[in-house]
Amino acid sequence: MAELTHYIGGTRVAGTSGRFADVFNPATGEVQAKVPLATQAELDAAVDRAAAAQPAWAATNPQKRARVMMEMVRLINRDMDKLAEALSREHGKTIPDAKGDVQRGLEVIEFCIGTPHLLKGEYTDNAGPGIDMFSMRQSLGVVAGITPFNFPAMIPLWKMGPALSCGNAFILKPSERDPSVCLMLAELFTEAGLPDDILQVVNGDKESVDAILDNETIQAIGFVGSTPIAAYIYERGCANGKRVQCFGGAKNHMIVMPDADMDQAADALIGAGYGAAGERCMAISVAVPVGDETADRLVEKLVPRIEKLKVGPYTAGDDVDYGPLVTGAAKERALGLVNSGLEQGAELVVDGRDFSLQGYEDGFFVGPHLFDRVTKDMDIYKQEIFAPVLCTVRAQSYEEAIGLAMDHEYGNGTAIFTRDGDTARDFAHRINIGMVGVNVPIPVPLAYHTFGGWKKSGFGDLNQHGPDAFKFYTRTKTVTARWPSGLKEGGEFAFKAMD
Numbered sequence: 215m216a217e218l219t220h221y222i223g224g225t226r227v228a229g230t231s232g233r234f235a236d237v238f239n240p241a242t243g244e245v246q247a248k249v250p251l252a253t254q255a256e257l258d259a260a261v262d263r264a265a266a267a268q269p270a271w272a273a274t275n276p277q278k279r280a281r282v283m284m285e286m287v288r289l290i291n292r293d294m295d296k297l298a299e300a301l302s303r304e305h306g307k308t309i310p311d312a313k314g315d316v317q318r319g320l321e322v323i324e325f326c327i328g329t330p331h332l333l334k335g336e337y338t339d340n341a342g343p344g345i346d347m348f349s350m351r352q353s354l355g356v357v358a359g360i361t362p363f364n365f366p367a368m369i370p371l372w373k374m375g376p377a378l379s380c381g382n383a384f385i386l387k388p389s390e391r392d393p394s395v396c397l398m399l400a401e402l403f404t405e406a407g408l409p410d411d412i413l414q415v416v417n418g419d420k421e422s423v424d425a426i427l428d429n430e431t432i433q434a435i436g437f438v439g440s441t442p443i444a445a446y447i448y449e450r451g452c453a454n455g456k457r458v459q460c461f462g463g464a465k466n467h468m469i470v471m472p473d474a475d476m477d478q479a480a481d482a483l484i485g486a487g488y489g490a491a492g493e494r495c496m497a498i499s500v501a502v503p504v505g506d507e508t509a510d511r512l513v514e515k516l517v518p519r520i521e522k523l524k525v526g527p528y529t530a531g532d533d534v535d536y537g538p539l540v541t542g543a544a545k546e547r548a549l550g551l552v553n554s555g556l557e558q559g560a561e562l563v564v565d566g567r568d569f570s571l572q573g574y575e576d577g578f579f580v581g582p583h584l585f586d587r588v589t590k591d592m593d594i595y596k597q598e599i600f601a602p603v604l605c606t607v608r609a610q611s612y613e614e615a616i617g618l619a620m621d622h623e624y625g626n627g628t629a630i631f632t633r634d635g636d637t638a639r640d641f642a643h644r645i646n647i648g649m650v651g652v653n654v655p656i657p658v659p660l661a662y663h664t665f666g667g668w669k670k671s672g673f674g675d676l677n678q679h680g681p682d683a684f685k686f687y688t689r690t691k692t693v694t695a696r697w698p699s700g701l702k703e704g705g706e707f708a709f710k711a712m713d
């Protein structure tokens with residue numbers, strides 16, 4: 215059985231706690247590796263080393279730091295196949311999906327190549343008599359990231375790239391479900407020229423997360439994961455005086471207007487609802503057709519498409535649509551919610567409960583499910599299921615449909631499918647949700663924009679990646695300077711003579 219490590223001081227380091235978590239092969243249900251769970255003392259020691267190394271990294275000119283990112287782009291592309299395989303092996307997603315995961319992280323590293331430009335400050339000449347004023351963005355020191363299982367390369371890269379580019383040392387606590395790809399990325403950073411101790415990967419569970427929250431050296435924390443943990447980390451991190459941003463769960467609605475291209479809408483729902491087994495924070499989990507006729511047409515188009523979905527292990531080839539869930543517990547929870555939907559009166563149009571795959575009977579596969587006539591009070595509507603389960607809520611008007619999305623506690627992403635510009639514009643302006651798609655089901659902003667949800671999907675006031683990340687990982691210092699050479703004897707200013 216493979217025993218994974220931490221990554222400290224530019225090398226893989228065995229854990230000393232004696233505590234481990236199981237890393238499963240989700241396709242077979244077998245434990246394939248053990249990951250060490252760090253103690254507070256291990257975490258603190260990694261932070262101390264990072265703090266000692268950070269000033270020299272902060273003093274390295276930004277163009278040199280950007281060159282590490284440039285080299286990282288080359289190395290990630292070189293190792294794309296290996297990274298995707300390691301990711302699929304522990305997460306279960308298909309290889310094309312795993313490559314997409316790495317790719318969307320890579321795009322943020324590409325954005326970070328612009329660090330010298332992104333960190334430029336502001337300057338006011340002659341702010342007062344002989345006085346110039348300028349601001350600069352300085353690194354925070356040691357910062358930390360705590361990341362979820364579902365994008366084990368993308369989200370760590372979203373955090374590592376900007377944090378490191380800004381001159382910080384970075385402590386990453388990846389998900390204990392699929393940590394291998396982060397260890398590989400850390401090795402690539404070393405190969406790319408990042409000095410030792412500037413990036414530490416400390417594996418762990420609640421104990422190491424609490425150690426991050428309480429460590430006095432750590433200045434800022436970026437978290438991505440479920441909402442209850444996001445709320446906990448935000449509260450405790452802020453109480454300890456840290457800068458904290460937390461991104462939580464989601465329940466993304468896609469409104470389908472009667473004038474929408476129904477084939478396009480159905481295709482979009484298949485990709486956005488069932489892709490990656492529904493384990494995406496930007497997955498569409500609620501379809502809201504407007505009017506019963508629209509609902510009937512949509513469901514009629516969805517059913518044959520769902521029945522064609524190919525579910526299997528990533529090793530079965532690139533035509534597999536989605537793989538298993540990440541753990542047996544995730545599968546049990548999803549099927550429990552499906553049963554609750556039936557008990558609470560929803561209509562199960564496509565029932566995937568009996569799904570089984572020959573040769574992989576103990577894997578964490580869940581067949582695709584489609585619910586119709588879901589209502590607001592049902593648990594399948596209120597909770598994030600994070601599985602291939604799409605709920606249809608029939609709305610009788612556009613106002614009712616937008617109201618549903620607005621009233622839901624989550625506010626990560628949403629979409630509207632329509633041919634009407636007025637409706638689309640109204641939707642984009644009024645909706646209280648962070649990322650909006652118009653005839654685009656998964657509106658994930660590109661690296662040079664920012665990513666973040668509203669309501670219970672986001673805590674803190676800056677988004678991930680794009681210009682916000684460079685604000686989050688730096689603080690502004692403003693200097694007001696007056697030089698004696700600007701003064702004539704007697705206090706008259708030399709430049710006045712030039713007027």
Ligand code: NAD
Nearest residue numbers: 361362363388389419420423439440443461462463464495
């Ligand atoms: P999770 O909340 O279980 O775990 C996230 C991180 O928190 C992990 O590193 C984990 O080790 C740690 N953690 C777990 N329990 C903890 C506890 N009790 N105390 C302290 N730390 C703890 O989330 P997950 O299951 O890994 O990821 C799926 C969730 O992440 C979904 O809710 C999904 O919507 C969300 N997500 C959100 C975004 C976004 O940008 N909004 C992106 C991806 C995933």
